[in-house]
Amino acid sequence: MGTIHELSTVLADQIAAGEVVERPASVVKELAENAVDAHATQVDILVVEAGVRSIRVIDDGDGIATDEVRTAFKRHATSKITSREDLFRVSSLGFRGEALPSIASVADVTLTTSTGASGTTVHYRGGKLLQQTPAALRQGTDVTVTDLFFNTPARLKYLKSAQTELANIVDVVDRLALSYPAVAFRLVHNQKELLRTAGRGDLQQVIAGIYGVQNARKMVAVDGNDPDFTLKGFVALPELTRASRQYITLLINGRAIKNQQLTKAVIAGYGSKLMVGRYPLAVLDLRMDPLLVDVNVHPTKREVRLSKESALAKLISTTIRDRLANVNLIPSALTNL
Ligand code: ADP
């Protein structure tokens, strides 16, 4: 064993990147979430060769002040929380201040940003700032990431086929678009547009854009609440099913999460209406006091800890059950699509 010493910042960032930046889709997720946190109304995501060649995210959000850009690339640097209390009341998608330094430590990153007053471009590669220059840009941020994992060969090798990596990217953007119907998203892969949402705040329209108008017509609105939770969204009629649970999207205070118990609650709401091995399409927008959700469980925040999980599960299954029991009595909820 050698002597004990502190790791260099670049190495520490690369270690953190191991958790936050698993694959191209993680980069898309982090950059697009930053755009949403910056109050963007339009987020364009341009990907080449499933993100392995390049990932570009352009937003019309707040931008970063020129004198703060370098700080944004430091680890644990964030504008989103300041106190311990904030940590328990997180309302933004990001708060750990890890994404930009992590991505910059394992790729080539060029970020141009403007708050409207002044603009700047920074170029990082392998965690090092290579250049900062003034830039002219309307308000917003434009980030391009290339050469992902150029200095972490094991990560590069671990990537799956282009098809799989692209599917992961599409999944990330779909879920973000479902979480933020008021934001217009555009996903382009190798110059082909894969998704475009209108940003009019209409969840049903986003669902139609992602799953197709025909499928959206076979989904009904659900609405429920108890003292702690409100639930809104759309669930498929029992005739519209898939072979996987992944079409059940759970949003908690605007964040798409994975949760087995809540996913089971959705399925339980269908009772015996589903065939074995078949699962519904559903998008549930769940709102609650942020104190009931601990987001700080995992670096990617896909898993959260819920204080009243069983009560929420019950609300989900009973709301869906009651809605589907009435389904033949109520004319199609989706006549305006
Ligand atoms: P976090 O999102 O957890 O705060 P990041 O490393 O992703 O950490 O970003 C660091 C900071 O850089 C953010 O807190 C934010 O202030 C700023 N930032 C990053 N991306 C954008 C963007 N697209 N628009 C405006 N500000 C941004």
Ligand code: MG
């Ligand atoms: Mg972030």
